[in-house]
Amino acid sequence: MSLTERLNQDMKQAMKDKDKQTLSVIRMVKASIQNEAIKLGSDNLTEDEELSVLTKELKQRKDSLHEFEEAGRDDLVEKLKDELKVLQAYMPKQLTEEELENIVLDTIKEVNASSKQEMGKVMSAIMPKVKGKADGSKVNELVQKHLS
Structure with a gap:
């Protein structure tokens, strides 16, 4: 199953569960994937390109998390940690x-x-x-x- 199919499936489940946080993150990732596809001029991205988009999203949030921690914005830190957990679920198994x-x-x-x-x-x-x-x-x- 491709990342896009998995995102669609999980988005439907998040809607049913009324899980606004997960739904929001999935929508952001889907939008990033669509933007990348438009930029590349294709209908579907390869698995590698999807992974690149996901990695970029993860990196952006990690950078923001670091900035918010330094600024003492605990409310935003918790929100970003939750988003990171959702994104990590779509990443391949990390190397030890x-x-x-x-x-x-x-x-x-x-x-x-x-x-x-x-x-x-x-x-x-x-x-x-x-x-x-x-x-x-x-x-x-x-x-x-x-x-x-």
Whole structure:
């Protein structure tokens, strides 16, 4: 089942359950997916493109959450945490620290990187492998650790 089909199904269920929070998040994600499809000039997005949209939505909320926590806006922090929970349900299973570290080490060997100057080469080889399954900042941190 594609992400769009799953969103439609969950949206109907949220309407039946009168779950306004979940319904709102699903509608926002669906709108983002539709906007991306229009931007790309196609009717349907590939699974990879849908995942990119979902990742972008998740990242925006995490950034906002950080800003609201610093500003002491507890009311908005709770709302965003709830939205993050809904979005996480649609993301692929996240890699464990150990799995991610193994991928980083394997990729460093693949591209024969030995210094921090080659970090861009390593990152561009890793990111397609872990797309949607790991946070980019965590990957970056591990690559730096192993290249130093």
